[in-house]
Amino acid sequence: MAKRGEDKKGARERGKQLFGSRIARLIFASNLAGLAILIIGAMVLNEMRASFVVAKKQDLIGQAQVFSNLLAEGATFGQPQPVMDEELARATLADLSLPVSVRGKVYGPDVDLIGDSYFLSDRVIVSALPPIQEPSQLSRWGRSLSEWAVSTFGALVPNRGGDAVRTQTFEEEFAVALDGGEAASQRFNDRGQRIISVSVPVQHVSAVVGVLTLESNDIDDIIRAERAALIPFIGVAVLVALITSALLTLGIARPLRRLSRAADDVRSGSTQQLDLPNITRRRDEIGALATSMEAMTEALFERITSNERFAADVAHELKNPLTSIRSAVETAERVKDNPEAMQKLHKVIAQDVGRLDRLITDISNASRLEAEITRVPTEALNISRFVSDIVSTYEHIGLDEDMPSVVFEDQTMGAGLRVRGREGPLGQVIRNLIDNAISFSPKHGTVSVRIEQGRLGPQTTARVIVEDDGPGIPEDRLEKIFDRFYTDRPKGSAFGKNSGLGLSIVRQIVTTHMGNVTAENRNQGGARFTVELPAT
Incomplete structure (x- = not known):
């Protein structure tokens, strides 16, 4: 029952x-x-x-x-x-x-x-009557x-x-x-x-x-x-x-x-993902909708996981200079009578404060940039003219004898390549790569920025190549340098001036523009970064 x-x-x-x-x-x-x-x-x-x-x-x-x-x-x-x-x-x-x-x-x-x-007809129609029965419900x-x-x-x-x-x-x-x-x-x-x-x-x-x-x-x-x-x-x-x-x-x-x-x-x-194999196998609009929803859910949780990792990395990176500042302050209390030690501690505190400022600024820029990528519409950009305008803003550093010079070369022979993208984020890519190359280049060195036309299968591409005269990149770090907060500076580099977010931001922006960024070492010494974007 x-x-x-x-x-x-x-x-x-x-x-x-x-x-x-x-x-x-x-x-x-x-x-x-x-x-x-x-x-x-x-x-x-x-x-x-x-x-x-x-x-x-x-x-x-x-x-x-x-x-x-x-x-x-x-x-x-x-x-x-x-x-x-x-x-x-x-x-x-x-x-x-x-x-x-x-x-x-x-x-x-x-x-x-x-x-x-x-009344006049004498005909009698005789027929068998059907059995008497109730009509059916139908x-x-x-x-x-x-x-x-x-x-x-x-x-x-x-x-x-x-x-x-x-x-x-x-x-x-x-x-x-x-x-x-x-x-x-x-x-x-x-x-x-x-x-x-x-x-x-x-x-x-x-x-x-x-x-x-x-x-x-x-x-x-x-x-x-x-x-x-x-x-x-x-x-x-x-x-x-x-x-x-x-x-x-x-x-x-x-x-x-x-x-x-x-x-x-x-x-x-x-649950953290959609698991609807019976629907995604359908070859119709509902199957396409289910597949899109699964991909959207996976991308959403990847974004959440990435944000969680980013928050953990930020906490870790902020904790290091804060710990150093706290240690310097505690030490300063014990060496008040030693002016030379106090001066060194003040210098350490100033460097850590600068590093904190740099970290906070870069984190803020990264967050703002991510929001801008999702909100700002794309537009067609003449990549040669766009990169040339950015490089021209570095002309002043060539006047400084202690700074490397930045030169631009267009090898597309006036092809007028155009890419579909957002001006602000793509400009950040070029500036980050040039700034990174400048920080690794020796005095009187040269940072070369070059535009080339490439091809990936049937797709024409625009290549932006940034080269420096620095010490190069260890072979086992060619991919790791794009991780967040990764820094591996040469000896003698100014402490606290690099947060380790620049190259990570470059890869993030290039990926959202359906492009690719790679790093390699030059035969004659130095590093080469290549950004390849689909051309329209």
């Missing part, structure tokens, strides 16, 4: 999930809306009814004209005032063998009924649906069937026929049945001696039979619509719900 209760509860939950989704409801509504219009139109059957009425009217007129000629030839006599022989007229009407659904009547000029086929539903559709939507659709045959009384119809014309109308008979009635004159030469009226009462039966015949097809259409809606819901709404739940799990910290 408990298991059965759990099964029922699970079924209710699944149903709630299915129809509680707006996408699922939209799928069902959109599939069933067109089907509902089709069903309503089939139930109303206005056009079909109009065609039936017109066809029945034409058929009755044709029959009435033939029968009228038979009556005029076989049941009228007399000159110059012809009259109808009532006995012959009744005998002729009885011999016409009209269908059961068609009733024939012959009237005299004074609207006296001469003969009625219902039949009752079909009849109710048909009646509801006709009553509800019949007023919204033009009644072309009613326009095909006028609604008028028998007296009006008889008057037209008595004047020698043909009249057709629709009305209800004494049994409450809808009939199509046609009246034509019975003429001897040109004199009207009577009126023949044919009435058909099978229009409603035919339309009702057509509606009943449509019920199985409508049932199949409804079933197919429900099945396709359910399949679309399972294929669209459920995967989206799973993606939503997985995203909520990541947001709440229950």
Whole structure:
């Protein structure tokens, strides 16, 4: 019993999930809306009814004209005032063998009924009656649906069937026929049945001696039979619509719900990545969405992990000069009477304060730069002109005899290479590389900045090469130098002037611009940094 209760509860939950989704409801509504219009139109059957009425009217007129000629030839006599022989007229009407659904009547000029086929026919139609049984539930539903559709939507659709045959009384119809014309109308008979009635004159030469009226009462039966015949097809259409809606819901709404739940799990910290292999393997938009969300989540956690490492590195780097300053302050308390020692301690404190200032400035610039990369839109930059303008800002250091000179060379032969990027971050890349080269170059050395055109497969690239005359880079440190806070300065370098963030920032910016930066040693001594960016 408990298991059965759990099964029922699970079924209710699944149903709630299915129809509680707006996408699922939209799928069902959109599939069933067109089907509902089709069903309503089939139930109303206005056009079909109009065609039936017109066809029945034409058929009755044709029959009435033939029968009228038979009556005029076989049941009228007399000159110059012809009259109808009532006995012959009744005998002729009885011999016409009209269908059961068609009733024939012959009237005299004074609207006296001469003969009625219902009373004159001696034919007895014998057929086996079906067994008496209650109509099926499907039949009752079909009849109710048909009646509801006709009553509800019949007023919204033009009644072309009613326009095909006028609604008028028998007296009006008889008057037209008595004047020698043909009249057709629709009305209800004494049994409450809808009939199509046609009246034509019975003429001897040109004199009207009577009126023949044919009435058909099978229009409603035919339309009702057509509606009943449509019920199985409508049932199949409804079933197919429900099945396709359910399949679309399972294929669209459920995967989206799973993606939503997985995203909520990541947001709440229950998991650190989306793991939806069944969805990512799909070769459609939902599969692409799941793949993009997985990649976005991985990138997000990589960014979080990187920020955590960055915070730990910042704390470690700030702790070193702070520890040195605290030690110097404590030592200064004990050597107050030694001016030479106090001077050395003051120098140490000043260097550590400078290092702290440098660290804080570089950390602030790195954070600001990261925000700028994500917010500032890219633009097309003429890379030769851009780098040349930056190098020109270093002309003043060439005037100092103790500083290396910075020279620029464009080897693209005026190709006018353009790259898609952000001016501020790319300028930071060039300045960091030049500053780094200057710090390692000897006095009277040269820092060379060169622009070349390259190619990676079908992609044209712009290469920015910065070379120095320094001691070079140890082979085992060519990649490590791009790590945050990594510093490996030559002996004699000024302490506290390098935070170890410059090259790390360079790689970060170049990577976001879909480029690459590498370091290598020159054969003639010194280091070479190459930044390669895709050209437009």
